[in-house]
Amino acid sequence: MFTYLGNLLKIGRGDFTLDPHIVVYYVTMQCNLNCAYCEDFGSRRNHLVTPAPPLEDAKRILKVIRTGVDRLWLTGGEPLMHPQLLELLQYARQDLKFQEISLITNGTLLGNVVARSDSGEAISTHEGIASPLTRNDMLLYLNNLIISLDSVDPQALNMVSVPDAYAETVIANVQEVASLQKEHNFKLILNAVITPETLPSMDRLLAFCTENDIRISFSPQAVNNLPRYDLVTSKEYRAFIEKVVEIKKQGAPILGSYNYFKALLDQIPYECYPTLVPRILPDGWLAYPCRPMEKADDEQGGRAVNLLSVDTWEEAWRIAKHKYGEAPTSCVSCFQQCYAEPSLMQAHPFEHLKEMIRGDHLTTYAPG
């Protein structure tokens, strides 16, 4: 909250280099799925990406992050493929005392129902994580568990992300985890990527969330950093977003500010403040000033500094600025949900207040 208010004051003063709300740490780039819309990871790229760092390095990276930020998202790849995720979470919560920790997973490795392929093999060798006992321990350290689930229709899931054989497993895992929310004091959030393939079954997904007391957020599939053309030019997409807004007003458990949905509906440009949600790659590199610019690897940004080589967050940021110059104070270069919502919420305090009254904080809004 103090960061939010501090940033509001900064905006009022005309200073748009905002302090981070959350840091996203990519625990690993390894993944066990090949989502059609994923432009970053996927098991087809596992041999190309650096493996997860040793636990001690990961802990050191979190320690540096903690010197500047008190809210943490852990993501991947598939973070549950990190062999020591539980220890890392424990360290973040108990030793570093992060105020809020969120984990983003595809849900395949979460439950006691271990997904199996047609030949009967488990989809992952990390059954330790998948065991209910370990999972429940993990939930103790989390404020938000965010599961990427794009549909409850196995056929639609099969088309975009989860192979047929695992679809029902994921859905069962989600249902089971949902039932643990009160007991373990965490929020379960689904994040659904809207694609032309998943759009027809979105209504069923919404109903599933309502039945199981699950919050849900939506992001349109992005191609080359913009919402997919054949999605945004379709009447069905427009009708769905309008419907989402309508049922959100009626109290459905939908995350997202109205400004965000307006942006989704008409692709209204918004000022992105990339410094609000910095991203750290598994081996400690700070993606400066944001992930799209880091990936472009041109003169605007890149892997500016490794957190393993510095002591504080401030020092890391100083080195990055020295290398690439000041981060843009506002940007309309791309449309990415994970940057859009924090920027919109920061720029519209009344919207933020409304969402807070509903019981949802800004940090739960951009799980992409």
Place this chain on the structure above:
Amino acid sequence: MNINSNNRDSVETCQVLIIGGGVAGLSAGLHLAERGLKPLILEADEMFIGGRLAGSETIQVGGHSFRLEHGMHGIWSGYRNLQAMLARHNLRPVFVPAQEENWIYKRGPLVRMAPVGSRIRRSFIPPPFHYLRLFLSMRFLLMLDPRDWASLFNVWAGLIMAVGIDPFAENQPMEGLTLGDMTKRWSPAIKSLFLGLARNGLSSHPDEVSISGFIAFLRFYTLMRRDAWMFTYLPNDGGTSVCEPLAEKIKQLGGGVRLGSRVKRVDRRDEKWLVEWETAEGKESALVDHVVLATDPNNAKKILSASIGEEVDKLFFPRALSNAIIRLWFDAKPRKTSEAGIFTGDFIIHNYFWLDRLYDPYRRWARETGGSAIEAHVYGPPEVLAQPDATLLTRAIDDVQQAFPELRGHRVGQHLQRNAEVHTLPEVGAKDAWLGTVTPWKNLFCAGDWVRHPAPAFFLERACLTGIEAANAVLEGRGLERLALIEYLSPEPFVAWIEKLMKRGRAKRRARKLGK
């Protein structure tokens, strides 16, 4: 990158011939090629594809190479179809966000400077009054004198008039009225700011700019939405960033590109069109079902006149203008300033861009050397552009050094580039005389930023939009499905309400006149 399909095969197999390889022609070519047709693009330039967005030759400054181009372009938030097209084919680079635009104003010996861009796009006051946010900035107030305050009513009356008329959608030529007439009673500083905007947007002297073009320009870029003035820059010259990858994609999809092909005539032969062009090797021709004419207005008129005759003289073609681009290299950096801005008042240059903050090769060079490089545009008047190179360059250097005196004595390189008369001066013509994408001649379509279309789009976006529309016309002619366009954003609610009232008032006045 060699993008030339230099063989006869591409001519033999082509189904649609596109004349002109600028953004309009490339957009048409891409949309046709992705639907399985085999378009062939004929570009007159011997070396580079892209027209006004093309890259150009490379020059050496202090042992470093820099690629030239027609001139810096902004990619505005309203360029929705251009951005969507690039993204759909994974060709959209990560753009460089615009941070601030300065207004530099000189009257007599005094040079003053104020940030304006971010004040307008971030204004908390809804349009059309969002410009009032500027009056909360001390640096802006220092640019004004008492006459500016006295003429504020006239300024707002002009702006409100612009809200009430949509020249493109209503096809309102507003003949005989110029920007000079509209701003006659405005005070020097405010007038200078808006004329500076017009200079940058429309590249012409106020007395030459039609009111319809200026109003359409204001409405698209700033008047109806605050976020309309949000934009980015390409990370490199237009050829490298956009046009060459686009041409390559068209070729991958089965289309062709022929450089150095100057089309002379398009003649009707039964149900087909015979297109004749000249190359360095001699004359060539092709008989095709469909032709898309996607050149600048001057060349379009020339080709049509040669082919169709007197009928073309009755048509309306917006003028195309020349300009000059000056690039200067320094071995030091200027004091803290915005990356771009406009020059108004007693300067000959009209805008500037610090290339070392925008383009990758310049950024790299600046990081290695500690230097800086600026690009300035001169849009006229003709008597200024007629000056010898040395004079024009000297005056431009003097202008830059007046605005950034700390760079005196640090210049290490300079380059003057004169662009031919290809820059469209946006104007609205009478509907029956102004060519749209669908022309009076069956299966001959037009595309370009000078072509009639009700959409509010300008320049690169209009070129892209009409290119897609020309492709759609070809697709429909062949019984294929059209490609959907991305719609433009509606005006913000308050200005939309004013627009509605104004239009209602105009309709009543018209009805009263008719009644009399």
